[in-house]
Amino acid sequence: MQNILEVLYKKYMTQGATSGSIEFQVFFSDHASNDFNTIFASLPPSRKYFAAGVPGSFYGWLFLRSSLHLVHSSYALQWLSKVPEELLDKTSPAWNKGRISYTSSSDEVANAYAAQGKGRHAERVTGRGARQAKGTMPESFPMNGGDGPYSYAKNSQYQVVDKKYMTQAGAKSGSLEFQVFFSDHASNDFNTLFASLPPSRKYFAAGIPGSFYGRLFPRSSLHLVHSSHALHWLSKVPEELLDKTSPAWNKGKINYTSSSDEVANAYAAQFQKDVKIFLNARAKEIVVGGMIILIMPGLPDGVHRSQFPFGVLYDSLCSNLMDMVKAGLINESQVDSFNLPVYVATPKEITEVIKDVGCFSIERMEVADPRSKIGSSVNVHSLIVHFRAGLEDIFTKHFGCEVIDELFERTFLKEAEISSALESSYEKRTQLIVALKRE
Numbered sequence: 001m002q003n004i005l006e007v008l009y010k011k012y013m014t015q016g017a018t019s020g021s022i023e024f025q026v027f028f029s030d031h032a033s034n035d036f037n038t039i040f041a042s043l044p045p046s047r048k049y050f051a052a053g054v055p056g057s058f059y060g061w062l063f064l065r066s067s068l069h070l071v072h073s074s075y076a077l078q079w080l081s082k083v084p085e086e087l088l089d090k091t092s093p094a095w096n097k098g099r100i101s102y103t104s105s106s107d108e109v110a111n112a113y114a115a116q117g118k119g120r121h122a123e124r125v126t127g128r129g130a131r132q133a134k135g136t137m138p139e140s141f142p143m144n145g146g147d148g149p150y151s152y153a154k155n156s157q158y159q160v161v162d163k164k165y166m167t168q169a170g171a172k173s174g175s176l177e178f179q180v181f182f183s184d185h186a187s188n189d190f191n192t193l194f195a196s197l198p199p200s201r202k203y204f205a206a207g208i209p210g211s212f213y214g215r216l217f218p219r220s221s222l223h224l225v226h227s228s229h230a231l232h233w234l235s236k237v238p239e240e241l242l243d244k245t246s247p248a249w250n251k252g253k254i255n256y257t258s259s260s261d262e263v264a265n266a267y268a269a270q271f272q273k274d275v276k277i278f279l280n281a282r283a284k285e286i287v288v289g290g291m292i293i294l295i296m297p298g299l300p301d302g303v304h305r306s307q308f309p310f311g312v313l314y315d316s317l318c319s320n321l322m323d324m325v326k327a328g329l330i331n332e333s334q335v336d337s338f339n340l341p342v343y344v345a346t347p348k349e350i351t352e353v354i355k356d357v358g359c360f361s362i363e364r365m366e367v368a369d370p371r372s373k374i375g376s377s378v379n380v381h382s383l384i385v386h387f388r389a390g391l392e393d394i395f396t397k398h399f400g401c402e403v404i405d406e407l408f409e410r411t412f413l414k415e416a417e418i419s420s421a422l423e424s425s426y427e428k429r430t431q432l433i434v435a436l437k438r439e
């Protein structure tokens with residue numbers, strides 16, 4: 001891939017392009033069942049192109065109309081979409097008894113193979129394959145992959161796909177086409193994501209590996225960006241938290257909601273830096289008039305951080321870790337050096353960054369009550385399971401995988417305690433919704 005891009009790059013440069021003006025986006029396409037995780041992990045970090053994975057058969061439409069400039073297929077098109085049916089028909093002269101390919105078979109068998117090859121080309125050229133493809137689609141903190149009991153896929157209350165909008169928009173006109181890019185860390189489980197996409201979807205799908213704290217797409221190529229429950233993940237834990245000489249050393253705590261102001265300020269400063277990077281990157285990628293819709297945990301202005309409901313859960317996890325220190329299962333220094341890289345912002349804080357970046361107008365901002373989406377009573381058990389799905393990776397990387405079951409079993413035993421603390425804090429509005437327009 002790098003060689004092809006080098007040639008293209010040189011060609012454009014000799015035609016008068018300037019180096020900074022050329023951007024490439026490369027789509028790696030394969031069956032949805034293929035191992036995209038391994039492909040993404042093998043991409044060179046220093047690559048000079050934006051990468052995407054496109055799940056689906058190439059015997060169908062995979063991309064928006066007139067959206068590709070170069071298609072390269074290497075050692076793939078010799079695979080037919082299926083074995084010609086006549087080969088299995090005992091009454092046909094093309095019945096391929098005792099053979100597994102056509103090279104030493106009869107002409108009838110070879111002709112059936114050749115016809116299958118031609119048929120598939122015809123499908124691609126006429127576009128009939130498009131309908132078939134849609135109908136037959138067989139430093140990071142990633143959520144739990146797979147679809148096991150503690151996977152993120154099984155435990156996310158929040159994964160809402162706006163099918164309604166897609167259906168209505170698609171129904172208006174046959175000419176309307178959508179391409180949806182699902183972006184996450186390269187280490188996230190794209191295989192499970194692709195397998196879970198509805199075969200009858202009305203959009204072209206692609207996976208984008210990489211941190212959203214950086215460029216992911218070519219300039220002015222996006223119309224709508226939606227980030228749901230992700231931007232509260234910081235790019236890293238603020239360094240001061242681990243410095244024993246700093247007033248922001250977070251001894252005996254794993255987050256900031258019940259820590260000192262110094263700790264909270266270090267988190268807030270990291271959040272401001274990160275969101276600025278996020279918005280600057282999106283400002284380049286979104287067309288003028290395009291929008292960003294952000295949904296993330298948030299706190300109303302003036303509400304103290306200690307009232308944030310999930311802080312209760314973090315504190316419970318922390319006190320269970322300290323109990324495990326007392327039981328000799330882990331060291332105290334392991335707890336002291338562990339901090340969750342998540343921050344919950346207020347409208348004021350996020351408004352400051354948006355104004356600082358300067359490319360977006362704020363169309364709407366509110367802190368809503370998430371209970372309207374998740375029901376009035378909180379099921380603490382499933383909330384803890386949901387947290388485990390999101391946090392397991394980061395806990396096991398720091399404490400080791402043998403600790404995780406013990407930690408969450410201890411947390412389940414405190415369900416009643418957590419429940420009463422949560423019930424009162426859930427009176428507060430904790431879901432920040434922001435709509436921005438690229439100016």
Ligand SMILES: C[S@@+](CC[C@H](N)C(=O)[O-])C[C@H]1O[C@@H](n2cnc3c(N)ncnc32)[C@H](O)[C@@H]1O
Pocket residue numbers: 141142143156158159160183184185188210211212213227228229230233234235390
């Ligand atoms: C709580 S999940 C939300 C998933 C989904 N958007 C939803 O609403 O259900 C947070 C997601 O953000 C991703 N994430 C966190 N930090 C990220 C970053 N810097 N770049 C890309 N993805 C990130 C995580 O890997 C995870 O999949």
